[in-house]
Amino acid sequence: MAYQFPALTSEQKKELSEIAQRIVAHGKGILAADESVGTMGNRLQRIKVENTEENRRQFREILFTVDTSINQSIGGVILFHETLYQKDSQGKLFRNILKEKGIVVGIKLDQGAAPLAGTNKETTIQGLDGLSQRCAQYKRDGADFGKWRAVLRIDNQCPSSLAIQENANALARYASICQQNGLVPIVEPEVIPDGDHDLEHCQYVTEKVLAAVYKALNDHHVYLEGTLLKPNMVTAGHACTKKYTPEQVAMATVTALHRTVPAAVPGICFLSGGMSEEDATLNLNAINLCPLPKPWKLSFSYGRALQASALAAWGGKAANKKATQEAFMKRAVANCQAAQGQYVHTGSSGTASTQSLFTASYTY
Numbered sequence: 001m002a003y004q005f006p007a008l009t010s011e012q013k014k015e016l017s018e019i020a021q022r023i024v025a026h027g028k029g030i031l032a033a034d035e036s037v038g039t040m041g042n043r044l045q046r047i048k049v050e051n052t053e054e055n056r057r058q059f060r061e062i063l064f065t066v067d068t069s070i071n072q073s074i075g076g077v078i079l080f081h082e083t084l085y086q087k088d089s090q091g092k093l094f095r096n097i098l099k100e101k102g103i104v105v106g107i108k109l110d111q112g113a114a115p116l117a118g119t120n121k122e123t124t125i126q127g128l129d130g131l132s133q134r135c136a137q138y139k140r141d142g143a144d145f146g147k148w149r150a151v152l153r154i155d156n157q158c159p160s161s162l163a164i165q166e167n168a169n170a171l172a173r174y175a176s177i178c179q180q181n182g183l184v185p186i187v188e189p190e191v192i193p194d195g196d197h198d199l200e201h202c203q204y205v206t207e208k209v210l211a212a213v214y215k216a217l218n219d220h221h222v223y224l225e226g227t228l229l230k231p232n233m234v235t236a237g238h239a240c241t242k243k244y245t246p247e248q249v250a251m252a253t254v255t256a257l258h259r260t261v262p263a264a265v266p267g268i269c270f271l272s273g274g275m276s277e278e279d280a281t282l283n284l285n286a287i288n289l290c291p292l293p294k295p296w297k298l299s300f301s302y303g304r305a306l307q308a309s310a311l312a313a314w315g316g317k318a319a320n321k322k323a324t325q326e327a328f329m330k331r332a333v334a335n336c337q338a339a340q341g342q343y344v345h346t347g348s349s350g351t352a353s354t355q356s357l358f359t360a361s362y363t364y
């Protein structure tokens with residue numbers, strides 16, 4: 001017997017699954033350009049550029065006005081609220097520039113972490129109050145997908161079952177509200193790489209977290225075909241002394257996903273989590289070559305690993321526009337190849353692309 005109170009009509013489901021599939025079609029992935037004002041400040045500080053609205057706008061204008069062929073590699077761009085309403089120097093809204101390139105526009109919907117009392121400094125994510133109204137407005141303003149990032153840390157007694165359950169439930173509530181408003185929810189439960197744990201421990205925790213997330217999504221009647229997952233890759237903690245190959249990372253990652261993520265999910269777009277640009281690409285390539293069943297598209301939704309070389313090339317100077325766009329295009333194309341298991345490392349990457357982008361206790 002079908003469920004008595006269907007959450008979505010067949011038209012709504014069709015729209016959501018078409019949006020999700022467009023974003024990850026043919027090796028395409030997502031540019032996560034949704035850094036909040038504070039996070040963007042940290043990025044700009046690294047290149048000694050002041051964190052003003054105009055500087056943030058200028059960098060993003062350079063990214064979004066890159067050659068239209070970017071649409072072969074990038075299927076969606078996640079924006080922060082401020083950026084959704086910003087314009088290029090000719091007065092054209094960024095969101096229209098992206099849409100004209102055939103790129104789907106997304107919006108960051110979570111509103112930061114709040115402490116979970118009685119835990120070892122664990123958090124839940126805020127932003128559920130008024131979320132439906134915000135989603136409806138963003139949909140009217142051209143967004144077709146949303147993003148909500150939950151953070152889980154591996155440490156003494158962490159993640160606790162309270163943190164896992166609470167964050168899974170908030171992600172499911174968010175996903176359900178998004179779908180009611182025509183937005184594809186990107187579900188992002190990030191197990192952050194802080195710590196000295198090994199690969200096996202990260203795999204164990206990632207499996208527990210993903211299993212809880214998919215149970216909660218099912219409880220909340222979320223239509224999985226109209227969602228995308230944005231998980232961490234399974235890696236050892238940043239301070240772990242043992243090093244693992246991309247093939248080992250790939251096997252641990254795909255094993256964890258295979259055990260927990262239903263085949264109805266159209267795409268899994270990894271976050272880069274402080275890996276260098278080159279490592280993020282090599283790991284993604286190995287994941288796509290991993291000899292386990294992979295019923296979903298395995299792609300990218302990188303923030304740092306798509307923008308680090310571009311930011312370094314820009315350095316806050318308009319005269320560096322061409323070099324900035326070339327650096328961005330290079331990473332986008334490399335990741336698109338990796339999302340199809342076709343990336344060949346040439347060994348000629350610049351320094352910026354091999355530098356670790358890890359920041360301890362990364363908050364947003």
Ligand SMILES: O=P(O)(O)OC[C@@]1(O)O[C@H](CO)[C@@H](O)[C@@H]1O
Nearest residue numbers: 032034035271272273302303304
């Ligand atoms: O780990 P990365 O790939 O740099 O960024 C992942 C991410 O979820 O975190 C950032 C802050 O919210 C966002 O810009 C981005 O969407």
